[in-house]
Amino acid sequence: MYSLSLNLDRRGRRPLLRRGLLAILAPTADTWQSLYNLYWVLAVAAGTITIGSLVFFVTKFRAKPGSGPAQHVEDGKIPIRTVLIIVIVMASVLAGAGYASFHAIGVYNNPPNGWNDPNALHVNVTGQRFSWSFNCTSGCGVPAVLTVPHNKIVILNITSIDVFHSFGIPDLRVKADAIPGKYNLIWFQVSTTGTFPILCYELCGAGHAFMRAKLVVT
C-alpha cells in the first residue's frame, strides 16, 4: 500500500495541473479525461476566436480622437447568412461534443460484464451524516475505508439514510448522488494499487467538509 507517485508530488502535495497529465489508471478516469481534454480544446478555440475578434474590433474600430459622433444608420437588412453560419457551425461542433459525451456515458453505464456480474465485487455504500460506510459479503474493511483488489471490477450501490449526499472518488472520475430511498449504481476498476480519497460533494450539514473516506486498492 503506497501512494501513487503521479498522485502526489515529492512534498506530498498534489500539483495544481496534475489532471491533464494523469496516467491511465481506470477506464472511467481515462474516458473522462479524454473527453475533458476534447472539451478544453474546443472551448479554448471558441474562446480565442470570440474574445480575439472582440479585441480586434475594439482596436481596429477605435474612434479617432476629435472625430464627431458616428452615424446610426439602420439599413434594416437581416444578416441572415452570417447568423446561419454561426448557428450551423455551433450546432455541428456541439453535435460532435455531444456525440463524444454520449459515447463516454456508455462506458459509465456499462460495466464490462454487466451490472449483475457475479465476478465483480458488489459493495453497498451508505452515506450518513458525516461518514460513509461500506458493506459487502466478502468484507471490505473497516468503516470509512473501502478496500478492493486492483484490476477487480467494483460495483457500488449507493444510498443515504438521512440527507442528500453525493459520493465521489475524484481520482477515478466516478460520482453518484446518495439520496434517501434511492439506490444509484456506479462501477470502477483500478489497474494499479494506491490510496484515493472519497469525498462528499453535496452540502449535508456542519460536518460536510469532514465526510471523507478512503479507497484502498491492494
Added chain:
Amino acid sequence: MLRALWGRARFHESKARGHLGGVSLNTGWLKRWLFTTNHKEVGILYLVTSFYFAFLAGILAFLMRTQLAFPSETFLQPPQYNEAVTMHGLIMVLWFLSPLGIAFANYFVPLQIGAADVAFARLNATSYWMYVFSGITAFASFFVPGGSPASGWTNYSPLTSLQFSPGSGETLGAAALIVLAASNTVGTVNILVTILWHRARGVSFVKLPMFTMFTFWTMLQFLWAFPSLIAGLIMLEADRLLGTSFFTSSAGGSILWDHVWWFFGHPEVYIVLLPAFGIVAGIIATFSGRPVYARKPLFAAVGIVVLLSYMVYGHHMFLTGISLTEREVFTINTEMISIPFGVLMLSFIGTMYKGAVKLTTPMLFALGSVIIFVIGGLSGVFNSSLALDIALRGTYFVVAHFHYVMVGASEFGLFAGIYYWLPKMTGRMYNETLGKTHFILSFVGFNLIFFPMFFLEDMPRRIVTYVASTGWGPANFVATVGAFIFIPSQLLLVYNMGMTLRGPRAPMNPWNSTDREWVSGPSMPHPVGASSHGIGIGLGNGVSHATSESAHEASPLSSRPIILCLGFAVSMAGLAFGLPVIIIGLVILAGGVFGWAWDDYRGRFRLPEEEEGERWPFSKVPKDKLAMWTFLGSEAVLFGILLGSYAFIRVNFPYWPTPGVLHDINFGTIDTLIVITSSLTAYLGLQSIKAGNRRGLIGWLGATLLLGIISLGIKGTEWYGLITNLVPGSPIGLPVSSYLVTTGIHGAHVLAGLLIMIYLMKRAATGGFSAEHYGSVENFNLYWSFVNCVWLVVFPLFYLL
C-alpha cells in the same frame, strides 16, 4: 444619499404636499420616499436597496474567502460557514442581481417606450416594499435560534426538514422567499403590461430598445419560474409546520425538491443575466455609433433562450439517478441553448464592425461583461455534458462557471448600466477616472478569484476547510487575493455614485444615444425646468408623444402599499414566530388592503389617462384584463407545479388508497356541481351589468358568494374529518399531505374571491358599475372561472383516480 436625491426632486414637492395635506418640510422627503408610486423613484429605491443587500452578501463572501485562504483555517466554524455560504448565494441572486435589473426596468422601460409611468403605479410600490420586507425577514433569520438557512442556496431537502434544521431560521428564510417571490410576481405583471400596453405611437414591438426588449423576455421568465418556487416553499413550510411529508418521504423527497427547485432555479440564472445583456447591447451600440447588428435575429435568439430555459434544468440532476434518456435530452437541450447565445455574441461583437468605438467606463464594463460571459458560457458547455458532469458536479469548477456568468457577465453588465445612466438619473456626470479604475480593479480581481477555481475541479463546494495535502491551497490563496481586490474596489462605485450628485452638470444626451430615454430630460431635472416636450426623436423616425416629464409630476403618493406589504411580511414571518405574530400581520395587511380598496371606492387614487399608443397585439384588451390574464398565467404555473408534485408522488408512492377510501366521492361531486354553478351565476352577474342591470349584478354576485361559502364549508368538513383522523405527532401521510396543501391553496384562492365579491357588491350598490364600466366584474369573472377550473382538475385527480 436618498436625502440628497430628494433635494433634486424638490420640484415634485408641491404636488406631494397637495396630496398629504400639508406635510412639514422636514419629514416631507421621508414621506415622499415611503409613499411614492412614481416609477423613477421606485427604481431608485430598488437600486439603493439592492446595493445594500449586495453589501451584506459581499461581507459574507469576504468572510468565506478569508476562511478558505489557507488550509486548515478556523476563522469560521462549520455552522457559521454554512450560513454564510447559503445566505451569500440567496441574497446575491435574489436580493441583489435580479432586483438591480428590476430597478433599471422600473426606471427606464417607461422612458424607453415613451410611457408616462408603469401600468400600475401602486402595484409598483407594492412589489418594492415586499422586496424590502422580504430582505429584512431573510436577514432576521441570522438572529433567531438555530441561525439562518444553512443548506446552500438550493435548499436541498431533506436537509431543510425539521429533523435536520430544527431552528426557526429555515422557516423564516423560506417565509422571506415566499414574500420575495410574491413581490416578483406583482412586479412582473406590472412591467409586462407596461411593455405590452403603454408603448407610445411609433414604438412597435420590433423597434423596442434593447434593454426593454431583454426586460420583456426576462419578465416572461419571472412570470413562469417564480410560481414554482412559491409552490415548493409552501410544501416545505407545510412539512416544517404542519407535519406533512412532501420532502421527508422517499416517494417525494429529494428528487421532488430538485425538480421543483430547478424548474425555478435554472431560469433564474437567465433572469439575472438577460437584463444585463439588454444594457450591454444598448451600450455597445451607443459607444460604437452603430445600430445593433442583427437586431431581429437577436430578438428571436433571446426568445429561444427563454423557451429553452425551462427545458434544461435537468442538467442539475444528472447524478440523482434520473433515466439515461432524460439525461441525454437535457444534455442536448443544454447544448442547444448555447446556440442563441452564440447569436447574441455575434450581435454584440458585430455591432462594433466599422464603428467608432469609444472606451468609456460603461463601454469597458459592457465589453468586460461580454468577455467574461464567453468564458463562463464555454465552461457551461462542460457542465452540459452528462459524462463530464460526473466529475464536475458539486465542485469548484461549477462555482467558477456560475460566478463567471452571474457575477462577471451579469453584474458587470448591470454596473455598465449604472455608469451609463447615472447622468440620466442624477443630471450630473460621474468621475471617469474613478470609473475606469473601478473597472480595472474589478476585472483583474474578478478573474483572480474565479479563474483558478476552474483548476479545483475535484474540490467539493461548500466545504468549510481543507487540508494542505489536497493541493487546493495555492488556487484558493490566489482566489482570496482576488477577493481582497475585487470586493473593496466596489466601494469605488458607491463613492463615485455619491460624488456624482455633486459632480458637473451632464448634458442632456452625453453619449449621443438615439434611445428614447435620453431625449426626455433627466429624471431629477434642474429646477429651471428642462422640459423637453416635442424633442422626441426616439428611434430615429420622428416619434411624437414625449409625455414622461409632465406625467412624472402627476403620480400621487399612497401609504397603502407599504402598510400592505408590512402586514404581509409580518404575517409570513409569523410562520416562524407563532400565531400572535401572524394575527398582528394579518391585521396590518387587512388595514392596507382595506385602505387600498377604500381609495379605489372613493376614486382617490387616479392617474391621468394616457394617449393611446402601440398596443399590438392587445389593442382590443383593456389594461386590467391584460394584467389579470398575465397574473393567471403565473397562477396556472403555481397550480401546475402543485398538481405535478401530486402526480410525482402518486407515481412513486405504492400505497395510495383506492378512490372513495380517503375522500367521499358523493361529497366531492356535490361540491363540484356547486363550483360549476357558481361560475354560471358569476357569469350571469357580468351579463346583467353589461345590460345595465345593477340589481341583477348584486343578486347574482350574492348567489355566487353564497355558493362559494357552501363550497368552502363542504371542503372544511372534509378537512376537519381528515385532520381529526390524524395521529398526533407522527408525519402526515402523502395522500393526505398532498390533498391538504393543494385544496388548501385552492381554498385560499376561493376565500380571496369571496372577499373580492363583497367589495364588488358594495361598489355595485353605490353605483360603481354601469353598462359601460364593468371591468372589475369582468376581471373577477376571469379569476373566478380560473379558480373553478382548477377545481375541475383537482376533483378527478384526488377523488376519482
